[in-house]
Amino acid sequence: MTASTAERLVFADPGEAAGLAAFLGRLVRWEKNAAVRIRSAGGVAGVFAKPVRFEVLAVRTGRLLEPVELDVTVSAGELLERVDEQHEAVGVPAAVTGPSWAGLLPPRGGWEEFGTVPVDAVMSVAAAAIGEFKERAEKLPPQQRERGTLDALAEEIWSRPLGRTGLPLRAAHAAHALGFLRGAGAASLTRTGAWLRLRTAYGSVVVRRPGGGSGGGLSVTPV
Numbered sequence: 001m002t003a004s005t006a007e008r009l010v011f012a013d014p015g016e017a018a019g020l021a022a023f024l025g026r027l028v029r030w031e032k033n034a035a036v037r038i039r040s041a042g043g044v045a046g047v048f049a050k051p052v053r054f055e056v057l058a059v060r061t062g063r064l065l066e067p068v069e070l071d072v073t074v075s076a077g078e079l080l081e082r083v084d085e086q087h088e089a090v091g092v093p094a095a096v097t098g099p100s101w102a103g104l105l106p107p108r109g110g111w112e113e114f115g116t117v118p119v120d121a122v123m124s125v126a127a128a129a130i131g132e133f134k135e136r137a138e139k140l141p142p143q144q145r146e147r148g149t150l151d152a153l154a155e156e157i158w159s160r161p162l163g164r165t166g167l168p169l170r171a172a173h174a175a176h177a178l179g180f181l182r183g184a185g186a187a188s189l190t191r192t193g194a195w196l197r198l199r200t201a202y203g204s205v206v207v208r209r210p211g212g213g214s215g216g217g218l219s220v221t222p223v
Helices: 016-030 076-081 119-139 147-158 169-177
Strands: 008-010 035-041 044-049 057-063 070-075 089-091 112-118 186-192 195-200 203-208
Touching: 016 044, 016 057, 016 076, 016 089, 035 076, 070 076, 112 119, 119 147, 119 169, 119 186, 147 169, 169 195, 169 203
Parallel strands: none
Antiparallel strands: 008 089, 035 044, 035 070, 044 057, 057 203, 112 186, 186 195, 195 203
16 A cells, blocks of 8 residues: 555554544644654554654654555644544545655664663653743743743753753653653663654654754654
């Protein structure tokens, strides 16, 4: 099945359609006109997004009941409308002109795991940073609570390193906001070239280190 004829993706595992719907719902709440790139190779499909304000790439992947070859950028809202939770499937809407980020994804292969970190620890760090932002923003004089000042404060906080992982705190913030930090267990830390990835059972957040070269396409190995 090619990109021009793929009309429906059917997931192999229970709950995948609901998880995709939750992911898309968060994206659309932040950005009504958000776009996502769908890439499917063999029996695995990945949905890639760049959530507004976070400056990271997010991906949710799932195994398919039957192999499908597909690479298309679509409206996140239209894709959400086509999620069929009862039948663990999603219809593929018409292609749209993709944003610039959709053409610059990390390499397909070469990922290596260099560590793990407890999910609850990442959640705690993200929650503490969110609390710090709110507290410092509330202490600003009313005349200073304008977009430029708040953006600078956010950049200061979210650019800090996440421990010794090499990831910025914005990766933890995005994972928290996207619902990727749930339950117990550990998040996997992987890297390839200039790219770093925080991966849990619910999705991945990927960042590109400054000065890195471009890549050809993120692997859609199940998370």
